[in-house]
Amino acid sequence: MSNNNDDGAVVEVLDTLVIGGGQSGLAIGHYLKRQDRKFLILDANPRIGDAWRQRWDTLRLFTPAKYDGLPGLPLPGDRLSFPGKDDLADYLEGYAATFDLPVRTGIRVERLWREEGRFVAVSGGRRWEAGNVVVATGCTQAPRLPDFASGLDPSIVQLHSSEYRNPGQLRQGRVLVVGLGNSGAEIALEVSRTHPTVVAGKPSGELPARHGRNAARFALPVVRFLGVHVLTVDNPLGRKAAQHKLAHADPLIRTKRKDLAAAGVDIVPRVTGVQDGRPVVAGSPLDGVSNVIWCTGYRESFDWIEPQVFDDGGRPRQHRGVATDLPGLFFLGEEFMYAATSATLIGACRDARYLAGKIPAAASLTSPSFT
Numbered sequence: 001m002s003n004n005n006d007d008g009a010v011v012e013v014l015d016t017l018v019i020g021g022g023q024s025g026l027a028i029g030h031y032l033k034r035q036d037r038k039f040l041i042l043d044a045n046p047r048i049g050d051a052w053r054q055r056w057d058t059l060r061l062f063t064p065a066k067y068d069g070l071p072g073l074p075l076p077g078d079r080l081s082f083p084g085k086d087d088l089a090d091y092l093e094g095y096a097a098t099f100d101l102p103v104r105t106g107i108r109v110e111r112l113w114r115e116e117g118r119f120v121a122v123s124g125g126r127r128w129e130a131g132n133v134v135v136a137t138g139c140t141q142a143p144r145l146p147d148f149a150s151g152l153d154p155s156i157v158q159l160h161s162s163e164y165r166n167p168g169q170l171r172q173g174r175v176l177v178v179g180l181g182n183s184g185a186e187i188a189l190e191v192s193r194t195h196p197t198v199v200a201g202k203p204s205g206e207l208p209a210r211h212g213r214n215a216a217r218f219a220l221p222v223v224r225f226l227g228v229h230v231l232t233v234d235n236p237l238g239r240k241a242a243q244h245k246l247a248h249a250d251p252l253i254r255t256k257r258k259d260l261a262a263a264g265v266d267i268v269p270r271v272t273g274v275q276d277g278r279p280v281v282a283g284s285p286l287d288g289v290s291n292v293i294w295c296t297g298y299r300e301s302f303d304w305i306e307p308q309v310f311d312d313g314g315r316p317r318q319h320r321g322v323a324t325d326l327p328g329l330f331f332l333g334e335e336f337m338y339a340a341t342s343a344t345l346i347g348a349c350r351d352a353r354y355l356a357g358k359i360p361a362a363a364s365l366t367s368p369s370f371t
Contacts, residue, residue: 011126015132015361016037017039019109019121020333021042022051022136022333023333023345024138025332025333026101029096030071037359041103046106052089052092056165060084061085062082062211062253065079065083068345070092112307118131133328135331135332144296152274152292159294161293167190167194174196174291176292178270179296180200182254184249184295196264200281204248204250204251224341224346268281268282315334321351322358330355332351339351
Protein backbone atom coordinates (compact mmCIF):
# COMPACT_ATOMS: atom_id res chain seq x y z
CA MET A 1 0.00 0.00 0.00
CA SER A 2 1.37 3.43 -0.88
CA ASN A 3 -0.05 6.95 -0.98
CA ASN A 4 1.00 10.54 -0.39
CA ASN A 5 0.85 12.34 2.94
CA ASP A 6 0.00 15.99 3.49
CA ASP A 7 3.59 17.02 2.73
CA GLY A 8 3.51 15.29 -0.65
CA ALA A 9 5.93 12.54 0.43
CA VAL A 10 5.32 9.09 -0.98
CA VAL A 11 4.22 6.79 1.86
CA GLU A 12 4.49 3.00 1.82
CA VAL A 13 2.85 0.91 4.52
CA LEU A 14 4.46 -2.38 5.48
CA ASP A 15 4.29 -5.18 7.97
CA THR A 16 8.08 -5.14 8.44
CA LEU A 17 10.82 -2.82 7.25
CA VAL A 18 14.38 -4.17 7.13
CA ILE A 19 17.10 -1.52 7.11
CA GLY A 20 20.30 -2.92 5.64
CA GLY A 21 20.64 -5.28 2.69
CA GLY A 22 23.83 -7.14 3.54
CA GLN A 23 23.96 -10.77 4.61
CA SER A 24 21.91 -10.13 7.78
CA GLY A 25 19.16 -8.24 5.96
CA LEU A 26 18.97 -10.87 3.22
CA ALA A 27 18.89 -13.72 5.74
CA ILE A 28 15.95 -12.24 7.65
CA GLY A 29 14.34 -11.42 4.30
CA HIS A 30 14.45 -15.12 3.39
CA TYR A 31 12.47 -16.04 6.49
CA LEU A 32 10.02 -13.15 6.12
CA LYS A 33 9.38 -14.26 2.54
CA ARG A 34 8.58 -17.77 3.74
CA GLN A 35 6.07 -16.25 6.19
CA ASP A 36 4.35 -14.31 3.36
CA ARG A 37 5.04 -11.03 5.12
CA LYS A 38 4.60 -7.67 3.45
CA PHE A 39 8.14 -6.37 3.89
CA LEU A 40 10.83 -4.31 2.23
CA ILE A 41 14.63 -4.24 2.53
CA LEU A 42 16.38 -0.89 2.12
CA ASP A 43 20.12 -0.63 1.52
CA ALA A 44 22.28 2.47 1.21
CA ASN A 45 24.70 0.99 -1.32
CA PRO A 46 24.11 1.25 -5.08
CA ARG A 47 24.25 -2.53 -5.52
CA ILE A 48 23.59 -5.58 -3.36
CA GLY A 49 26.91 -6.87 -2.06
CA ASP A 50 28.70 -3.52 -2.28
CA ALA A 51 29.59 -3.58 1.41
CA TRP A 52 31.95 -6.43 0.44
CA ARG A 53 32.99 -5.10 -2.99
CA GLN A 54 34.22 -1.90 -1.36
CA ARG A 55 36.81 -3.69 0.81
CA TRP A 56 40.45 -4.11 -0.20
CA ASP A 57 41.11 -6.01 -3.41
CA THR A 58 42.72 -9.16 -2.01
CA LEU A 59 40.39 -9.67 0.97
CA ARG A 60 39.36 -13.29 1.48
CA LEU A 61 37.02 -14.75 4.06
CA PHE A 62 38.42 -16.62 7.05
CA THR A 63 35.64 -19.20 6.95
CA PRO A 64 35.46 -21.86 4.22
CA ALA A 65 32.70 -21.76 1.62
CA LYS A 66 30.78 -24.54 3.35
CA TYR A 67 29.97 -22.08 6.17
CA ASP A 68 29.39 -18.96 4.05
CA GLY A 69 26.00 -19.56 2.45
CA LEU A 70 22.71 -18.03 3.53
CA PRO A 71 19.53 -20.03 4.27
CA GLY A 72 18.36 -22.16 1.36
CA LEU A 73 21.28 -21.58 -1.02
CA PRO A 74 24.83 -22.88 -0.45
CA LEU A 75 27.71 -20.79 -1.69
CA PRO A 76 28.86 -22.48 -4.92
CA GLY A 77 32.34 -23.84 -5.52
CA ASP A 78 34.92 -25.74 -3.52
CA ARG A 79 33.51 -26.15 -0.01
CA LEU A 80 36.97 -25.99 1.58
CA SER A 81 38.08 -22.86 -0.29
CA PHE A 82 38.05 -19.38 1.21
CA PRO A 83 35.99 -17.09 -1.04
CA GLY A 84 37.19 -13.66 -2.09
CA LYS A 85 35.16 -10.62 -1.19
CA ASP A 86 33.85 -10.21 -4.77
CA ASP A 87 32.78 -13.86 -4.84
CA LEU A 88 30.68 -13.28 -1.75
CA ALA A 89 29.31 -9.97 -3.05
CA ASP A 90 28.14 -11.60 -6.27
CA TYR A 91 26.65 -14.48 -4.29
CA LEU A 92 24.61 -12.06 -2.16
CA GLU A 93 23.32 -10.32 -5.27
CA GLY A 94 22.37 -13.67 -6.79
CA TYR A 95 20.77 -14.76 -3.53
CA ALA A 96 18.40 -11.79 -3.52
CA ALA A 97 17.48 -12.52 -7.14
CA THR A 98 16.99 -16.26 -6.56
CA PHE A 99 14.48 -15.71 -3.77
CA ASP A 100 13.01 -12.56 -5.34
CA LEU A 101 13.61 -10.54 -2.19
CA PRO A 102 12.22 -6.99 -2.26
CA VAL A 103 15.47 -5.01 -1.95
CA ARG A 104 15.79 -1.36 -2.89
CA THR A 105 19.32 -0.04 -3.17
CA GLY A 106 20.71 3.47 -3.02
CA ILE A 107 18.40 4.42 -0.14
CA ARG A 108 19.98 5.54 3.12
CA VAL A 109 17.42 5.90 5.89
CA GLU A 110 17.84 9.35 7.41
CA ARG A 111 15.54 9.04 10.41
CA LEU A 112 13.58 6.34 12.21
CA TRP A 113 11.11 7.09 14.96
CA ARG A 114 7.96 5.81 16.65
CA GLU A 115 4.67 7.56 15.94
CA GLU A 116 1.12 6.59 16.90
CA GLY A 117 1.86 2.92 17.40
CA ARG A 118 4.04 2.32 14.34
CA PHE A 119 7.55 3.05 13.12
CA VAL A 120 8.25 5.74 10.56
CA ALA A 121 11.38 5.87 8.40
CA VAL A 122 12.22 8.59 5.91
CA SER A 123 14.74 9.11 3.13
CA GLY A 124 14.54 12.06 0.79
CA GLY A 125 10.93 12.45 -0.26
CA ARG A 126 9.89 8.92 0.71
CA ARG A 127 8.35 7.66 3.93
CA TRP A 128 7.79 4.12 5.16
CA GLU A 129 5.43 3.13 7.98
CA ALA A 130 5.73 -0.31 9.51
CA GLY A 131 4.59 -2.29 12.50
CA ASN A 132 8.06 -3.82 12.86
CA VAL A 133 11.57 -2.70 11.97
CA VAL A 134 14.72 -4.84 11.76
CA VAL A 135 17.92 -2.79 11.91
CA ALA A 136 20.45 -4.91 10.01
CA THR A 137 23.07 -2.27 9.22
CA GLY A 138 25.86 -4.34 10.78
CA CYS A 139 28.80 -3.35 12.92
CA THR A 140 30.98 -1.57 10.34
CA GLN A 141 28.92 1.58 9.99
CA ALA A 142 31.38 4.35 10.80
CA PRO A 143 35.20 4.11 10.64
CA ARG A 144 36.88 4.80 13.97
CA LEU A 145 39.86 7.17 13.93
CA PRO A 146 41.75 8.62 16.89
CA ASP A 147 41.24 12.31 17.49
CA PHE A 148 44.94 13.00 16.92
CA ALA A 149 44.84 11.65 13.34
CA SER A 150 44.07 15.15 12.08
CA GLY A 151 47.39 16.35 13.49
CA LEU A 152 49.52 14.31 11.08
CA ASP A 153 51.52 16.24 8.51
CA PRO A 154 49.35 16.89 5.42
CA SER A 155 52.00 15.25 3.22
CA ILE A 156 51.32 11.88 4.87
CA VAL A 157 48.74 9.78 3.01
CA GLN A 158 46.09 8.62 5.47
CA LEU A 159 43.61 5.83 4.74
CA HIS A 160 41.26 3.95 7.00
CA SER A 161 41.11 0.22 6.24
CA SER A 162 37.64 0.84 4.77
CA GLU A 163 39.26 3.12 2.15
CA TYR A 164 42.31 0.98 1.41
CA ARG A 165 42.12 -1.03 -1.82
CA ASN A 166 45.73 -1.83 -2.83
CA PRO A 167 49.31 -0.53 -2.46
CA GLY A 168 48.87 1.63 -5.57
CA GLN A 169 47.09 4.21 -3.41
CA LEU A 170 50.24 4.83 -1.36
CA ARG A 171 53.18 7.20 -1.75
CA GLN A 172 56.69 5.89 -1.97
CA GLY A 173 58.25 5.52 1.44
CA ARG A 174 57.51 3.93 4.78
CA VAL A 175 54.01 2.70 5.65
CA LEU A 176 52.71 2.68 9.21
CA VAL A 177 49.77 0.34 9.76
CA VAL A 178 48.01 1.23 13.02
CA GLY A 179 46.29 -1.71 14.66
CA LEU A 180 47.35 -5.35 14.82
CA GLY A 181 44.05 -7.11 14.39
CA ASN A 182 43.34 -9.30 11.39
CA SER A 183 42.83 -6.39 9.00
CA GLY A 184 46.04 -4.71 10.15
CA ALA A 185 48.07 -7.91 9.85
CA GLU A 186 46.78 -8.78 6.38
CA ILE A 187 47.17 -5.26 5.01
CA ALA A 188 50.65 -4.89 6.54
CA LEU A 189 51.77 -8.14 4.93
CA GLU A 190 50.44 -7.02 1.55
CA VAL A 191 51.99 -3.55 1.53
CA SER A 192 55.32 -4.91 2.79
CA ARG A 193 55.84 -6.39 -0.67
CA THR A 194 56.14 -2.89 -2.16
CA HIS A 195 56.92 -0.59 0.79
CA PRO A 196 58.96 -0.71 4.00
CA THR A 197 56.28 -1.37 6.59
CA VAL A 198 55.77 -0.94 10.32
CA VAL A 199 52.70 -2.15 12.19
CA ALA A 200 51.79 -0.66 15.57
CA GLY A 201 49.86 -2.59 18.16
CA LYS A 202 49.63 -5.81 20.08
CA PRO A 203 47.47 -8.75 18.96
CA SER A 204 45.02 -10.35 21.38
CA GLY A 205 46.33 -13.78 20.46
CA GLU A 206 46.60 -16.12 17.52
CA LEU A 207 44.64 -19.06 16.21
CA PRO A 208 46.91 -22.00 17.14
CA ALA A 209 46.35 -23.88 13.88
CA ARG A 210 47.75 -22.83 10.52
CA HIS A 211 44.91 -21.40 8.46
CA GLY A 212 44.05 -23.25 5.25
CA ARG A 213 42.31 -26.34 3.92
CA ASN A 214 43.38 -28.59 6.80
CA ALA A 215 42.06 -26.02 9.27
CA ALA A 216 38.81 -25.94 7.30
CA ARG A 217 38.53 -29.70 7.76
CA PHE A 218 39.53 -30.07 11.39
CA ALA A 219 40.10 -26.88 13.41
CA LEU A 220 37.50 -24.46 12.09
CA PRO A 221 34.53 -26.79 12.73
CA VAL A 222 35.53 -26.76 16.41
CA VAL A 223 35.90 -22.96 16.37
CA ARG A 224 32.51 -22.68 14.68
CA PHE A 225 30.83 -24.90 17.28
CA LEU A 226 32.29 -22.87 20.14
CA GLY A 227 31.34 -19.55 18.50
CA VAL A 228 27.77 -20.62 17.73
CA HIS A 229 26.76 -22.84 20.65
CA VAL A 230 29.11 -22.23 23.58
CA LEU A 231 30.17 -18.57 23.60
CA THR A 232 26.72 -17.01 23.99
CA VAL A 233 25.37 -14.38 26.35
CA ASP A 234 23.22 -17.04 28.01
CA ASN A 235 26.16 -18.38 30.03
CA PRO A 236 28.95 -16.84 32.16
CA LEU A 237 31.73 -18.01 29.84
CA GLY A 238 30.03 -16.38 26.86
CA ARG A 239 29.37 -13.15 28.71
CA LYS A 240 33.02 -12.94 29.72
CA ALA A 241 34.05 -13.61 26.12
CA ALA A 242 31.67 -10.86 24.96
CA GLN A 243 33.30 -8.31 27.26
CA HIS A 244 36.73 -9.27 25.95
CA LYS A 245 35.67 -9.27 22.30
CA LEU A 246 34.08 -5.83 22.52
CA ALA A 247 37.22 -4.41 24.16
CA HIS A 248 39.94 -6.16 22.13
CA ALA A 249 40.78 -7.16 18.59
CA ASP A 250 40.07 -10.71 17.46
CA PRO A 251 42.95 -13.22 17.57
CA LEU A 252 45.08 -13.33 14.43
CA ILE A 253 43.72 -16.03 12.15
CA ARG A 254 45.55 -16.24 8.82
CA THR A 255 48.50 -13.85 9.08
CA LYS A 256 50.54 -14.38 12.25
CA ARG A 257 53.35 -12.39 13.83
CA LYS A 258 55.96 -14.78 12.47
CA ASP A 259 54.59 -14.18 8.95
CA LEU A 260 55.04 -10.45 9.43
CA ALA A 261 58.54 -10.91 10.80
CA ALA A 262 59.49 -13.12 7.84
CA ALA A 263 58.28 -10.39 5.47
CA GLY A 264 60.43 -7.77 7.21
CA VAL A 265 57.54 -5.97 8.90
CA ASP A 266 58.57 -4.25 12.13
CA ILE A 267 56.12 -4.50 15.03
CA VAL A 268 56.13 -1.53 17.42
CA PRO A 269 53.96 -0.47 20.36
CA ARG A 270 50.69 1.34 19.78
CA VAL A 271 50.54 4.90 18.49
CA THR A 272 49.73 7.30 21.33
CA GLY A 273 49.61 10.66 19.60
CA VAL A 274 51.21 13.07 17.13
CA GLN A 275 54.21 15.31 17.61
CA ASP A 276 55.40 17.78 14.97
CA GLY A 277 53.14 16.10 12.45
CA ARG A 278 54.62 12.64 13.05
CA PRO A 279 53.04 9.65 14.84
CA VAL A 280 54.34 9.01 18.35
CA VAL A 281 55.36 5.48 19.31
CA ALA A 282 56.88 4.58 22.69
CA GLY A 283 57.13 8.27 23.55
CA SER A 284 59.05 9.33 20.44
CA PRO A 285 58.02 10.48 16.94
CA LEU A 286 58.37 7.79 14.28
CA ASP A 287 60.51 9.14 11.44
CA GLY A 288 60.20 8.55 7.73
CA VAL A 289 56.50 7.70 7.62
CA SER A 290 54.91 8.63 4.28
CA ASN A 291 51.67 6.67 4.68
CA VAL A 292 49.40 5.70 7.55
CA ILE A 293 46.70 3.05 7.25
CA TRP A 294 44.32 3.14 10.20
CA CYS A 295 43.16 -0.41 10.99
CA THR A 296 41.42 0.88 14.07
CA GLY A 297 38.00 -0.65 13.53
CA TYR A 298 34.56 0.85 13.43
CA ARG A 299 32.06 2.39 15.76
CA GLU A 300 28.34 1.85 15.77
CA SER A 301 26.30 4.78 14.48
CA PHE A 302 22.65 4.85 15.43
CA ASP A 303 22.15 8.61 15.67
CA TRP A 304 19.45 8.36 12.98
CA ILE A 305 17.25 6.30 15.33
CA GLU A 306 15.24 8.54 17.62
CA PRO A 307 13.82 6.05 20.13
CA GLN A 308 16.12 5.88 23.14
CA VAL A 309 16.93 2.17 23.12
CA PHE A 310 20.71 2.36 23.60
CA ASP A 311 22.93 1.97 26.63
CA ASP A 312 25.61 4.42 27.75
CA GLY A 313 28.06 2.82 25.34
CA GLY A 314 25.74 3.37 22.37
CA ARG A 315 24.86 -0.32 21.97
CA PRO A 316 21.21 -1.40 21.61
CA ARG A 317 19.50 -2.65 24.73
CA GLN A 318 18.34 -6.00 23.45
CA HIS A 319 18.31 -9.73 24.03
CA ARG A 320 18.98 -11.94 21.03
CA GLY A 321 18.17 -8.98 18.80
CA VAL A 322 14.81 -8.12 20.37
CA ALA A 323 14.82 -4.55 21.72
CA THR A 324 13.99 -4.71 25.41
CA ASP A 325 12.45 -1.21 25.63
CA LEU A 326 10.47 -0.91 22.42
CA PRO A 327 8.22 -3.66 21.02
CA GLY A 328 8.53 -4.16 17.29
CA LEU A 329 12.17 -3.07 17.02
CA PHE A 330 14.86 -5.67 16.29
CA PHE A 331 18.59 -5.70 15.64
CA LEU A 332 20.64 -8.12 13.57
CA GLY A 333 24.32 -8.50 12.67
CA GLU A 334 25.80 -6.70 15.68
CA GLU A 335 29.00 -7.82 17.41
CA PHE A 336 28.20 -10.47 20.02
CA MET A 337 24.49 -9.67 19.80
CA TYR A 338 23.90 -13.19 21.06
CA ALA A 339 27.01 -15.25 20.32
CA ALA A 340 30.63 -14.76 19.32
CA THR A 341 29.59 -15.35 15.69
CA SER A 342 26.66 -12.87 15.60
CA ALA A 343 28.42 -10.45 13.24
CA THR A 344 29.48 -13.23 10.84
CA LEU A 345 27.65 -15.06 8.08
CA ILE A 346 27.26 -18.11 10.34
CA GLY A 347 25.79 -16.11 13.18
CA ALA A 348 23.59 -13.94 10.98
CA CYS A 349 21.76 -17.00 9.66
CA ARG A 350 21.10 -18.44 13.11
CA ASP A 351 20.07 -15.09 14.59
CA ALA A 352 17.83 -14.29 11.62
CA ARG A 353 15.97 -17.58 12.00
CA TYR A 354 15.41 -16.85 15.69
CA LEU A 355 14.24 -13.27 15.10
CA ALA A 356 11.83 -14.31 12.35
CA GLY A 357 9.98 -16.34 14.95
CA LYS A 358 9.79 -13.34 17.30
CA ILE A 359 8.49 -10.69 14.91
CA PRO A 360 4.76 -10.32 15.59
CA ALA A 361 2.04 -9.79 13.03
CA ALA A 362 1.60 -6.05 12.65
CA ALA A 363 -2.06 -5.92 13.60
CA SER A 364 -1.98 -2.11 13.61
CA LEU A 365 -1.66 -2.18 9.82
CA THR A 366 -5.44 -2.37 9.68
CA SER A 367 -5.94 0.53 12.05
CA PRO A 368 -6.96 4.01 10.81
CA SER A 369 -3.46 5.35 11.50
CA PHE A 370 -2.22 3.35 8.52
CA THR A 371 -4.84 4.49 6.05
